[in-house]
Amino acid sequence: MFKNAVEKISKFYEIDLTKNSHADEMFDVLNEIIKFDSAAVFYLAPNDLSLEFGKNFELYHDIKINEKISKILYDKSSGEITDIVKKLIGKSHILAVRLSVKDSVIGVFVIEREKEDFSFDEKLIFETCAKIVANLIKDLELSNVLKLQVKAMQEGLIETHQSYEIIKKQNKKIKENEKLQNKFLANVSHDLRTPLNSIIGLSEALSGKFFGELNQKQQDYVEDIKIAGLKLLGMINEILDITKIESHSLKLNLSEFKVSDAVFEVCNIINPLVLKKKLVLDTNIDNNLSIVADYVKFQQILLNLLSNAVKYAKSKIIIDVSLKGGNILISIKDDGIGIPKEHHRKIFGKFYQVQDTLLKTETSTGLGLTIVKEFVKLHRGKIQVISAENEGTEFILNFPQK
Secondary structure (H helix, E strand, O other), rough: HHHHHHHHHHHHHHOOOOOOOOOOOHHHHHHHHHOOOOEEEHHHHHHEEEEEEEEOOOOOEEEEEEEEHHHHOOOOOHOHHHHHHHHHOOOOOOOEEEEOOOOEEEEEEEEOOOOOOHHHHHHHHHHHHHHHHHHHHHHHHHHHHHHHHHHHHHHOOOHHHHHHHHHHHHHHHHHHHHHHHHHHHHHHHHHHHHHHHHHHHHHHHHHHOOOOOOOHHHHHHHHHHHHHHHHHHHHHHHHHHHHHHOOOOOOEEEEOOOOOOOHHHHHHHHHHHHHOOOEEEEEEEEEOOOEEEEHHHHHHHHHHHHHHHHHHHHOOOEEEEEEOOEEEEEEEEOOOOOOOOHHOOOOOOOOOOOOOOOHHHHOOOOOOOHHHHHHHOOOEEEEEEEEOOOOOOOEEEEEEOO
C-alpha cells in the first residue's frame, strides 16, 4: 500500500485546480491511492462547515455547528476529529482530517466508504495526502486573488496608487507563500520518508534471508523493490535539500576523514544498481588522502554524480581520486550517451533536464546537479563537466584539502 502511495502521490503536483473548479481530478488521484465511495472538502467557519468540493457526496449543503465543536475543529492539539464529523454528517465509515496551511486550520477533508472501515495504514496515507490537498487549495485561493487584482486593474476600478499598494501587498503574500511551500514540501518529504524507510529496510531484511530462503524470482522482486525504494528516497532527499538551499538554512558539519572511506561507502550503496545494469565500476583511489568536509554532504555529492553515471552508462564507470597542488581532484567518468556542449552550462539549473529520448524513460526531480553544485560551493570547491554527445560524460570535482 505504501509503495502504491509513493508511486501515485506525485500526480497531485500535476493538478491545477484553477482549470477544474470541481476538483474531480484531485479526488480521482486520491482514489487511486485509497479506495473510497465519496469525498468532500468543507471550509471551516465559526458557525458552519461549508461544502466547497464534493464527489458522490450526498450532502450538498452547509453543516451547522456550535461554538464548542468549532473550537475542537480549529484546535489541532485536540487530536482526531473523525468521530465528531461522523455525527455531524450521519455516516459510519469515514475518515476526516483537518486541512491546514502553516498553523491555520482552513477546513476538513472527508472520505467515505459504504461497507467497510478504513485501515490504520490508509489513515496515515490520507493524512499525508490531506497536506498536499491543503497546499493545492492554498494555491487556488492565491490564484483567485491574483485574477481579481488583474481584473480590477484592467477595468480601471482603482487608482494607480491603490493598484501599486495592492500589488505590493500581494507580492509580499506570494513571497510568504513561497516560504510556506518550501516548508510544506519539507514536511511532506519527511512524512514520506518514514514509510519508505520501512519499505527499504524490510526489503533488505528479505534480501538478506533473515526470514528464510527465497527462490530466484522472489529474490529478483525484492531487489527491484529495494532499488525502486532507494531511487524514491533519493528524490525525496533532493526535495528536502533544495528547500534548505533556498531558505539558506544549510550548515556544514566539518570533520576530517579519508576520501576513500566515503567513496567506497557510496559505491556499496549504488552497487545494486550497478549489478542490475551489468556495469563495470573501476576505482583508482589513493587510500591515504584525507579531507576536511561535511561527510554526509560529501557523500551525497558523490552519490548524485554516481547515480547519473549509472543511469546513462553503457558498460563502464571510472572513479579517480588524486592530489594535485594541495587540492583533491575527483573524477567520475562514464561511457554513456553524453551531453551536447550547448547544454553544459544549463545542466546545473534547477529542474533542467537534457531532452533526449533515453532521458525521458528515467525518473528524476531535475534537482540532483543543482544540489551537487551548491554543496560543492559550500565546500569552496569547483565542479567541471567534460562531455560530448555519444562520447560519455566526466564530472571533475576540485576540493581544497583543508
